[in-house]
Amino acid sequence: MKLKQLVVALGASVLAVSASASFAGKLSVAATPVPHAEILEFAKPELAKQGVELDIKVFNDYVQPNLQVFEKQLDVNFFQHQPYLDTFNKDRGTDLVSVGLVHVEPFGIYSRKIKDLAELKDGATVAIPNDPSNGGRALLLLQKAGLITLKDPSNILATARDVAENPRKLKFRELEAATLPRVLEDVDVALINTNYALEAGLVPTTDALLIEGSDSPYANLVAARPDNKDSADVQTLIEVLHSPEVKAFILEKYKGAVVPAF
Structure with missing residues (x-):
């Protein structure tokens, strides 16, 4: 090979290696705005x-982040908890997996x-969300508080019909999750998602009578495909994401509205 041809060949090789290296450490992540994108x-x-x-x-939706990771348009996502992913x-025939828990809302x-x-008096009225995921979450928290016992103590999709023991004869009102802050004046207690509590001006760390901890099964996670x-x-x-700096x-x-799960 002549010298000029050798130089051209070597130059092409260097450019190819450089181009490959520039993309070797690029990672695309789908996330919802708060707090996921902020943490990222x-x-x-x-x-x-x-x-x-x-x-x-x-x-701003919960469907496309999973579909785009599954279809290899994006690498991973960060917006959901394990019950939702399951x-x-x-329902969609996907096979995404958790690669790490980050925080609990x-x-x-x-x-x-x-x-x-x-x-809380006997016969008190307790408002809980009427959707399966959040309704079960509410009942698990009431069980943690010692107020009820579920037939299956670990059932994250439990409903009021799955309550085995209710010694205080609590009366359950199942309502749309977003409406729960507005019924606080009409019930004795209500179990409310943090995002709706914040929107209503409630401060979870000071206003909640009991709040989930980092052991919640609803910790938000990073999801990926089995192949990556x-x-x-x-x-x-x-x-x-599991570093002391991110935790701090x-x-x-x-300030307690989001809790590290690591």
Whole structure:
């Protein structure tokens, strides 16, 4: 090979290697705006230091983030908890998996009539969400409070019909989750999702009579496909999201409305 041809060939090889390397550490992540995209934005500079360029795609729905990861348009997503992912996989025929828990948006028990659950009277009216995922979540929290016992104590899709023991004869009102803050004056207690509590001006850390902890089965997770869940870039993302710096960010920014799950 002549010298000129050798130089051209070597140059082409270097360009090919450089192009390959520039994309080797790029990771696309679907996320909902708050707090998921905010947490990812905080983690982005540290990931860059470790050679991973994070491309955050913000969504306002819960369907496309899973479909686009499944269809390999995006690498991973961060917006959902395991019960939702399980239901989505079953209903849509997908096979996405969790690669790491990040945070819990705590579910709480609120009241305008009592200051402590010990004050709850026999026959009290308790408002809970009427959808399977959140209704079961509410009943699990009431069980944790010692107010009821479920037939299956671990059933995350339990309904009021699954209550085995109700010593205080609590009366359940199953209502749309978004309406629960508005009925606080009409019931003794209501179990409310954090996002709806915040929208109603409630402060979970001070207003909730009882609130979920980091052991909640509803911890939000990063989901990936089976074919990329063990990739170096995905594992680096999880390592950074589980760092002390990210934990401190969550605690400081959200002040208990979002709780680290690691």
